[in-house]
Amino acid sequence: MDEVCVIGGSRYFGRRLITRLRDAGVRVTLVNRGSTPPPEGVTRLTADRDDEAALSAALGDRTFDAVVDQVLYTPVQAAAARRVFRGRTGRYVMTSTIEVYAGIAAGAPLAEAAVDPEAVPVDLELPWQQRHLIADHYAEGKRQAEAVLARGQAELPYVAVRTAHVLGGGAEDFTGRLAHYVERIRAGEEVRVHRDARPSTFVEYHEIADFLAWTAGSSFTGPVNACSPGDLGVAELCRLVGERVGREARFRTDGDEPSPFSFGHYYGMDNSRAAQLGYEFSPLSSWLPGVVAEAAARVGGPGA
Incomplete structure (x- = not known):
């Protein structure tokens, strides 16, 4: 090529x-x-x-x-x-x-x-x-x-x-989606989620x-x-962020629009075809903690 x-x-x-x-x-x-x-x-x-x-x-x-x-x-x-x-x-x-x-x-x-x-x-x-x-x-x-x-x-x-x-990228991530969790949990603010939030897949x-x-x-x-093997729900994401910034996440399940990555239905993907074609994605658990740490460092404050 x-x-x-x-x-x-x-x-x-x-x-x-x-x-x-x-x-x-x-x-x-x-x-x-x-x-x-x-x-x-x-x-x-x-x-x-x-x-x-x-x-x-x-x-x-x-x-x-x-x-x-x-x-x-x-x-x-x-x-x-x-x-x-x-x-x-x-x-x-x-x-x-x-x-x-x-x-x-x-x-x-x-x-x-x-x-x-x-x-x-x-x-x-x-x-x-x-x-x-x-x-x-x-x-x-x-x-x-x-x-x-x-x-x-x-x-x-x-x-x-x-x-x-998609997660990761540090300063290159212009979406602000992961930073949203870091900022709210660090500040002790509630994170708006679905009452029965379901997991999805990430890369x-x-x-x-x-x-x-x-x-x-x-x-x-x-x-x-x-996508990476494994799925992730908003509660687990908040737990990881909370551990990093030293505060437990607080949730709100009614009212305003839910936070990004809070989903009311499950729609994870199966990556078997990619694997059969010869591409192996890294497991979610192998990179997610590093991405959370990177986001915490970018936002600044305790746990950065």
Whole structure:
């Protein structure tokens, strides 16, 4: 694998992916809107991925061994990607999400077959260009984007990496989700959770970047779950944070919106397919304490 195009993802694990590829000797082309400069040694093309003509013009006659799309949220974007990259690459990797399984009642980790992209209805007439629609229907947008790529895989072979909830990154984690727990528990404030909070699956931010790079250079196609073995509930997360900062977590189970990583239903993922393909994710227990310590140090205060 010599040439890879990465669309978006200029921060957090997306940036880690870019430097991981570059350091492995891959020539990386980053496509973004120009707001974030690329890492040293990476070519940048400035284009809005929602402007199909501008994206095609920016790419010119370039071809790639693989494309990794970090910002594919809607079926309209997926349809445009099929048109733009057909003939430019033989492998299209979409960063998808665990959220495609939202709404499925499950008591055990879900395998990829639980959501078959080829069976998902697609509606290209919805106003997918409206940001609020993307935000409000994130899971559905991702499902339909996968469906569009699946139906075009004869002309553009694809992979949908269904990414678990990402933890880690220290100062690079712009989401504030883990910091939320550190700040509230350290301050003695209540953490809002579901009354019957259920666990989910997670992945460490270095490892998801490495998995995306590994996937770009592989040959398999279709959906693949990306997560560490083991699941985690909000109570256990709060216990680990509390141990680190020296205070016991206090919970509130009614009223306002629950905290991030508090879930009212179980939707863990089964990573057996990734293992069968040759990638072994690290167990959650092997990296979670370090990530909590890193977050505590970043936020500062006792236990940092």
